[in-house]
Amino acid sequence: MATDPTSPAAAAAPRYSLPPVRLPAExxxxxxxxxLEASAxxxxxxxxxxxxxxxxxxPPPPPQPGPRPVVRRMDAVRQALLLFVHSKLTMCPDxxxxxxxxxxxxxxxxxxxxxxxxxxxxxxxxxxxxxxxxIYLHDKPTADNCPQKVYDALVDALEHVSQYEGYILETGxxxxxxxxxxxxxxxxxxxxxxxxxxxxxxxxxxKKTLAVEAVQNEDGxxxxxxx
Numbered sequence: 001m002a003t004d005p006t007s008p009a010a011a012a013a014p015r016y017s018l019p020p021v022r023l024p025a026e027x028x029x030x031x032x033x034x035x036l037e038a039s040a041x042x043x044x045x046x047x048x049x050x051x052x053x054x055x056x057x058x059p060p061p062p063p064q065p066g067p068r069p070v071v072r073r074m075d076a077v078r079q080a081l082l083l084f085v086h087s088k089l090t091m092c093p094d095x096x097x098x099x100x101x102x103x104x105x106x107x108x109x110x111x112x113x114x115x116x117x118x119x120x121x122x123x124x125x126x127x128x129x130x131x132x133x134x135i136y137l138h139d140k141p142t143a144d145n146c147p148q149k150v151y152d153a154l155v156d157a158l159e160h161v162s163q164y165e166g167y168i169l170e171t172g173x174x175x176x177x178x179x180x181x182x183x184x185x186x187x188x189x190x191x192x193x194x195x196x197x198x199x200x201x202x203x204x205x206x207k208k209t210l211a212v213e214a215v216q217n218e219d220g221x222x223x224x225x226x227x
Contacts (some may be wrong), residue, residue, distance in 0.1 A: 025094035029108045038113040042071045043174040080183040106130045115145035118153045131190040136170035144164035164190035
């Protein structure tokens with residue numbers, strides 16, 4: 001049976017096209033905390049192999065001669081900034097860094113390292129010329145530290161001044177690679193960002209495995225009894 005060429009089913013679906021739009025270049029001002037806590041020593045990224053994998057894991061590499069060099073927070077921050085700048089310039093060579101005039105709209109990345117001192121800010125309510133991103137490197141809570149109160153104060157500052165979607169990312173693990181991962185999240189342009197509550201990167205392999213297993217076991221049938 002032939003199909004009527006004039007029927008709606010035979011009509012081609014409309015093609016959606018998005019006109020190319022060049023996003024404005026960013027003026028990014030880095031504000032790095034240089035308090036004594038910024039000189040704290042970072043943890044080593046080396047980790048032992050997980051249990052149950054000794055039979056299949058490759059033999060560990062031979063130990064390197066001499067002690068492992070000490071990596072401090074400021075060293076990791078310096079490397080993270082270089083990673084950020086080179087990546088941004090690869091995307092758009094017109095981005096500018098470090099300097100901006102007060103009358104311009106700029107993006108600012110604040111890297112805060114104090115766990116016992118709440119930040120105080122005096123920002124004009126209008127106009128909101130900033131998109132403020134914050135990376136908070138903190139210690140574990142102790143009697144002398146209040147990282148949660150510091151975090152809440154940083155959130156208040158971000159919501160007060162950011163015109164577009166600003167991100168606040170934190171870590172208390174003390175690992176340089178975690179700082180690098182957080183810095184890569186900030187590479188996204190403020191005009192193209194989703195809200196932080198919907199941010200789901202980077203993907204965790206363990207979580208993905210658990211999600212697949214949950215889908216496979218939705219019917220409640222034990223895994224051992226499945227054919």
